[in-house]
Amino acid sequence: MCKCIFCKLRSNEKVIEHIIPESFGNKEYILKNGLVCNECNNRFSKFETTALSNTVFVMERARFGIESKKGKSAKGKVGGLSIEGDKDLRPEIISIKGLNTGNVKNFDPKTKTFQIIVPTFDKSEVATSKMLLKIGMEAIFKSRIHVFLLSDFK
Numbered sequence: 001m002c003k004c005i006f007c008k009l010r011s012n013e014k015v016i017e018h019i020i021p022e023s024f025g026n027k028e029y030i031l032k033n034g035l036v037c038n039e040c041n042n043r044f045s046k047f048e049t050t051a052l053s054n055t056v057f058v059m060e061r062a063r064f065g066i067e068s069k070k071g072k073s074a075k076g077k078v079g080g081l082s083i084e085g086d087k088d089l090r091p092e093i094i095s096i097k098g099l100n101t102g103n104v105k106n107f108d109p110k111t112k113t114f115q116i117i118v119p120t121f122d123k124s125e126v127a128t129s130k131m132l133l134k135i136g137m138e139a140i141f142k143s144r145i146h147v148f149l150l151s152d153f154k
């Protein structure tokens with residue numbers, strides 16, 4: 001039986017904790033079972049879902065054709081736009097629904113280029129910060145456990 005590295009409570013759960021979220025394509029950089037309890041893992045997954053689906057991360061996951069935990073293309077909403085990767089996970093294909101004349105500017109028929117204005121990522125900064133902090137703490141635990149144990153992360 002282990003103790004959860006975050007809440008310090010005993011944990012014998014079989015949760016596989018992906019240090020970098022699985023939805024970024026990580027399948028190998030993980031913590032041993034039981035080092036993060038179910039309760040903490042569930043708490044993390046709430047803000048990870050927001051960070052992965054409602055920020056620039058969803059566009060990058062879609063652009064690289066990275067499959068979700070469930071094997072599907074990246075999907076989410078950013079600033080009122082619906083973003084989705086290719087269903088066959090082909091990279092560089094992103095569907096953006098909800099564009100209007102306010103989002104598309106400076107079309108140049110000569111060079112066939114235009115700009116897409118994506119509104120600010122609303123209310124996702126906190127979730128993104130928490131996800132990055134969690135990744136950092138777990139990475140320190142994995143690679144520099146003596147530093148992790150000396151530090152008070154409360």
Ligand SMILES: [Zn+2]
Pocket residue numbers: 004005006007008009036037038039040041
């Ligand atoms: Zn815990």
